[in-house]
Amino acid sequence: MDRIVGIKPPDYIRVKGWIEKLGAAYGDLFEVTSIGNSLLGRKIYAMQMGNLDSPVLYCGGVHGREWITTLLMMYFAEDVLSARANRRQICDMDINKLLSARGLIIVPALNPDGVEISINGADCQGLEGYLGEDLFERCRSREFCSKWKANARGVDINRNFDAAWDDMRAIAMDSGICGPSMAGWTGEYPESEPETRAVVELCSRAKFRHVVAFHSQGEEIYWNYRNFTPAKSHLMARILSASSGYALREPGFSASSAGLKDWFMEKYHAPAFTIEIGSGECPIPLSQFRFLYNRLREMLVLGAAL
Numbered sequence: 051m052d053r054i055v056g057i058k059p060p061d062y063i064r065v066k067g068w069i070e071k072l073g074a075a076y077g078d079l080f081e082v083t084s085i086g087n088s089l090l091g092r093k094i095y096a097m098q099m100g101n102l103d104s105p106v107l108y109c110g111g112v113h114g115r116e117w118i119t120t121l122l123m124m125y126f127a128e129d130v131l132s133a134r135a136n137r138r139q140i141c142d143m144d145i146n147k148l149l150s151a152r153g154l155i156i157v158p159a160l161n162p163d164g165v166e167i168s169i170n171g172a173d174c175q176g177l178e179g180y181l182g183e184d185l186f187e188r189c190r191s192r193e194f195c196s197k198w199k200a201n202a203r204g205v206d207i208n209r210n211f212d213a214a215w216d217d218m219r220a221i222a223m224d225s226g227i228c229g230p231s232m233a234g235w236t237g238e239y240p241e242s243e244p245e246t247r248a249v250v251e252l253c254s255r256a257k258f259r260h261v262v263a264f265h266s267q268g269e270e271i272y273w274n275y276r277n278f279t280p281a282k283s284h285l286m287a288r289i290l291s292a293s294s295g296y297a298l299r300e301p302g303f304s305a306s307s308a309g310l311k312d313w314f315m316e317k318y319h320a321p322a323f324t325i326e327i328g329s330g331e332c333p334i335p336l337s338q339f340r341f342l343y344n345r346l347r348e349m350l351v352l353g354a355a356l
């Protein structure tokens with residue numbers, strides 16, 4: 051059977067179509083839900099499969115221009131579903147056995163408006179009202195839009211979580227980011243954005259063993275957060291590193307906060323990771339995807355098994 055998820059820009063309509071087709075092909079093996087709506091009303095999809103008593107969260111598309119992570123999530127979801135349906139292994143690992151013990155909840159795009167802005171420009175309905183005239187005018191440039199990281203209000207979702215948010219706000223202010231921006235703005239208060247709240251609420255319902263947030267780029271794995279890092283995080287990170295060849299990184303005590311990984315570790319005392327996939331220019335060109343996927347496939351399976 052031909053693949054459903056092609057190596058194409060994962061804008062909202064395309065992702066929606068892929069999810070519907072995966073549902074038609076493998077509907078008995080997973081469930082699709084929406085964990086909330088983006089600022090501009092796009093659904094934030096979640097695909098859940100396996101033993102949901104013991105789930106792991108994979109989250110892509112947190113930053114708009116890092117939409118290669120949305121494609122990574124969709125491509126991997128199809129790989130897993132196809133392996134289950136056909137009783138195939140992935141990287142010599144028995145996927146049915148794995149998913150009878152572990153659940154996997156995949157959010158391909160936590161920030162679907164940001165992904166849309168980066169791929170398709172500023173033609174998103176309603177954007178002007180949220181962004182204000184100046185920033186919206188700049189968004190008329192496709193070059194400018196392609197580098198967009200934030201949501202449709204110019205808030206960086208990965209600086210909007212309630213984990214030393216004040217510190218991150220001070221860092222943003224010091225670097226001149228004092229309001230809505232394509233990247234780096236914390237928002238007016240923690241969890242001010244619907245996209246942030248959607249994943250916060252998902253985490254309160256799902257009781258995740260651990261969380262993996264996918265970003266690009268740098269070929270790096272971030273695994274600690276201040277004094278909140280669980281004892282087992284380092285070993286888990288080393289396994290992720292060994293299977294991908296990506297380097298482990300430890301930011302200084304106050305270098306990073308207010309991200310999903312930081313918040314999850316502080317709130318749930320459980321491991322969380324940020325994996326920066328790929329290297330080179332951002333957005334990462336689709337021509338790199340096959341190489342990138344082949345390199346990360348084993349890590350993606352192991353990351354669910356840990």
Ligand SMILES: [Zn+2]
Pocket residue numbers: 112113116208264265266
């Ligand atoms: Zn990012």
